[in-house]
Amino acid sequence: MHRLLKRQIKQVYGKQFDTNDLDEKTLKLMENITETYENFDEEKAFLNHTVKENKKAIQEAYKSMLTSSRLAVIGEMMENITHQWKQPLSIILNLVSILKIEMKDNRELEIIADQTKYLNKTILDFTNFSSHSDQEKKLFKLKKSIAETIHIFNFQATEHHIIIKQDLVEELVINGDIGKFNQALLVLFSNAKDAFVSRDIKERVIEIKTEETALDVVVSVQDNAGGIPDDVIDKIFEPYFTTKFKDKGTGIGLSMTYNIVQNMNGTINVHNHKDGTLFTITVPKNSIKDIHG
Amino acid sequence: MSKKKIFVVDDYPFAAYATKKTIGILSKHDYVVVDFESPVVLLDRFKLEFEDVVMVITDYEMPNLRGSELIEELRKIKPDIKIVVMSAWLDTSTSEDKQLIGKEVKAQNPDLILAKPFPENWVNKVDEILEEVA
Structure with missing residues (x-):
């Protein structure tokens, strides 16, 4: 007799109960139910496991999707900032180049020119890394x-x-x-x-x-x-x-x-x-x- | 005979002005440079003075009239007009529509493309083109 069924019988009828008191058909039915139940239990464990695995996969996919969408947003933001900065930088660099002709050897102006060029270089460095226009596959x-x-x-x-x-x-x-x-x-x-x-x-x-x-x-x-x-x-x-x-x-x-x-x-x-x-x-x-x- | 002219247009405040001033001082040539903040105003003026204008320096992304449309209109009036396109979207742009701007600009076949901020010797490059019309 099935171990699980024995336990159930003991629980329901007490320790003294003799299984021979049950007729064969009832016993068979009970055994069958027990077996089905056990199969069901295994199935449940398997399903639980599958659900857990799927959940993990979905979570990971979601995480990587979040990362790439966040990256896209940040990249776009950087690009817009760069664009906005290029305009004033271009104007400043132009005007500095004129002033350099008008005020020769002006140290302050040289500093402004160098610093502006440095600003320009920085934004170019920061945007170039994400650029793939020059990329050749x-x-x-x-x-x-x-x-x-x-x-x-x-x-x-x-x-x-x-x-x-x-x-x-x-x-x-x-x-x-x-x-x-x-x-x-x-x-x-x-x-x-x-x-x-x-x-x-x-x-x-x-x-x-x-x-x-x-x-x-x-x-x-x-x-x-x-x-x-x-x-x-x-x-x-x-x-x-x-x-x-x-x-x-x-x-x-x-x-x-x-x-x-x-x-x-x-x-x-x-x-x-x-x-x-x-x-x-x-x-x-x-x-x-x-x-x- | 009236003096030859260069028209500069950029919707960004002072950009055309700064370009005009720089050419005025750094160029070897002696042209009258006129700056505009609106391509529509430039076009109206060009219709009147096109015979004297040898070059138009234009931004590409502008409201009301895009660079491509402006160039088309200018060439209708004066086919051999020298065109210089400037843009802050060139070179570093990653998004596809911005890269399209780059392709579009090249397709217009301008005499010179200047990415903002301009390279140090940009006025020399403008001068070289002006030499062709001198």
């Missing part, structure tokens, strides 16, 4: 991009005693601007370096790994620098968000990485994993044949 080998980036980063790695471990799949090809993708990776390395230094981590390791799925290429960058606090991890891709001291960070790096990956029709995610931060970039896969054909 081409197929390139992921391994080449990683090698170039490590080559650039090598000096800093040596200086700050950082070990870079590589686990790379050969011949992966993706579509985008290799220079920009290098920049995107460099930001991740450089942020890890900053975290190593500011937290005074002893054994410093960055692991870069590539994998392929049916349609995508996955690049993961893991460090052991202690991770990102939960209260800020959702904001790190926002432009001008920074946890670093003002002279060290403009808050542009990771949002630039985000934009570059997004322009390649890819996604970037961040998690606290093991004893550090794990960035996962997923971009559509191209075949090596495309590069020659």
